[in-house]
Amino acid sequence: xxxxxxxxxxxxxxxxxxxxPVDLDAATDxxxxxxxITPSNRTIGAYSLVLAHDPEALEQRSPLYNAIMFGPKGLxxxxxxxxxxxxxxxxGCAYCASVHAKRxxxxxxxxxxxxxxxxxxxxxxxxxRQKAIVDYAAxxxxxxxxxxxxxxAPLRAQGLSDLEILDLTHAVAMFAWANRLMQTLGEATTxxxxxxxx
Amino acid sequence: xxxxxxxxxDTLAGLADESAxxxxxxxxxxxxxxxxxxxxxxxxxxxxxxxxxxxxxxxxLRVASLLRDSVLEEHYHRRxxxxxxxxxxNGTRGECILAHVDxxxxxxxxxxxxxxxxxxxxxxxxxxxxxxxxxxxxxxxxSRVLAGLRMLKGAA
Numbered sequence: 001x002x003x004x005x006x007x008x009x010x011x012x013x014x015x016x017x018x019x020x021p022v023d024l025d026a027a028t029d030x031x032x033x034x035x036x037i038t039p040s041n042r043t044i045g046a047y048s049l050v051l052a053h054d055p056e057a058l059e060q061r062s063p064l065y066n067a068i069m070f071g072p073k074g075l076x077x078x079x080x081x082x083x084x085x086x087x088x089x090x091x092g093c094a095y096c097a098s099v100h101a102k103r104x105x106x107x108x109x110x111x112x113x114x115x116x117x118x119x120x121x122x123x124x125x126x127x128x129r130q131k132a133i134v135d136y137a138a139x140x141x142x143x144x145x146x147x148x149x150x151x152x153a154p155l156r157a158q159g160l161s162d163l164e165i166l167d168l169t170h171a172v173a174m175f176a177w178a179n180r181l182m183q184t185l186g187e188a189t190t191x192x193x194x195x196x197x198x
Numbered sequence: 199x200x201x202x203x204x205x206x207x208d209t210l211a212g213l214a215d216e217s218a219x220x221x222x223x224x225x226x227x228x229x230x231x232x233x234x235x236x237x238x239x240x241x242x243x244x245x246x247x248x249x250x251x252x253x254x255x256x257x258x259l260r261v262a263s264l265l266r267d268s269v270l271e272e273h274y275h276r277r278x279x280x281x282x283x284x285x286x287x288n289g290t291r292g293e294c295i296l297a298h299v300d301x302x303x304x305x306x307x308x309x310x311x312x313x314x315x316x317x318x319x320x321x322x323x324x325x326x327x328x329x330x331x332x333x334x335x336x337x338x339x340x341s342r343v344l345a346g347l348r349m350l351k352g353a354a
Binding site: 018019020050051053054056057059060061063064066067068071074091092093140141144145147148149150151152153156162163165166167168169170172173174176177178179180181183184185187 | 219222223225226228229232233235236238239240243244245247265266267298301302303306307309311313314315318323324325327328329331332334335336338339340341342343344345346347348349350351352353
């Protein structure tokens with residue numbers, strides 16, 4: 001048994017599809033090829049198997065996701081995760097926010113930052129560079145049309161290069177994409193098998 | 199076709215071949231390649247799976263106008279005109295698709311299984327449902343990348 005979750009957690013989560021996933025035994029060659037590269041290292045999950053209904057889109061999206069989240073140099077990975085957590089919170093995607101809050105904490109050894117964001121949202125008190133990243137990620141997520149050249153200034157003032165700003169933009173934008181797939185093709189659930197903080 | 203220079207994102211952001219920002223984008227060659235590849239897969243797939251090319255452009259146009267992105271609106275409007283079918287989203291099927299475009303763009307957290315069931319009921323295949331979802335999500339992504347590029351261009 002599973003139950004839907006609406007809050008944010010650092011506990012284990014699962015994802016329940018609303019559309020029957022592709023049956024791997026009956027998958028076409030094209031679907032199999034598209035499933036080879038997946039954003040996560042785990043065995044092929046229901047999420048990827050649902051996306052495999054459109055193998056052409058999946059085949060491009062997986063390497064795009066990896067290039068944006070794991071591309072070398074530029075914005076440190078933890079700060080990409082920070083932007084992603086902000087986007088996911090605003091978009092209401094508990095699953096994405098939880099997974100990426102955990103990644104941030106693993107990368108930085110600073111769980112306190114995510115605790116503050118979980119508690120106070122994008123208004124959380126943070127160090128100036130993190131604050132600039134969070135503010136830009138929030139504005140870009142809420143209303144991209146409202147972004148103006150002036151929004152680059154606080155990021156640059158905190159030492160972000162143009163490549164780092166581009167990386168942050170890509171990461172936040174990627175979760176305008178990912179959050180929409182996650183929340184509209186199925187729902188996050190929490191396994192009932194063990195005590196969960198929820 | 200995905201390594202063409204300029205690509206769709208350069209064109210939309212108004213980046214000239216030798217501009218600093220076009221060069222900056224190319225420091226992320228895999229992003230450039232697969233972003234264009236995604237655009238191709240979403241708008242000109244080899245197999246459309248039941249969601250037609252004009253329907254795809256019309257859905258993208260709707261996302262662009264919901265986001266008040268006039269550059270993207272013009273882009274998708276032009277492509278729709280080129281296909282010669284200005285109003286492909288009609289009747290129960292069209293209304294159901296448009297309602298989904300609006301919901302996924304503006305209130306993705308409010309989506310429910312009933313919305314997917316409704317799309318299947320009006321005749322979309324599972325392939326078409328996933329294509330529609332990818333398309334809506336992609337244009338939401340695209341508008342934000344474009345906003346960031348415009349910001350960097352204006353702040354150069």
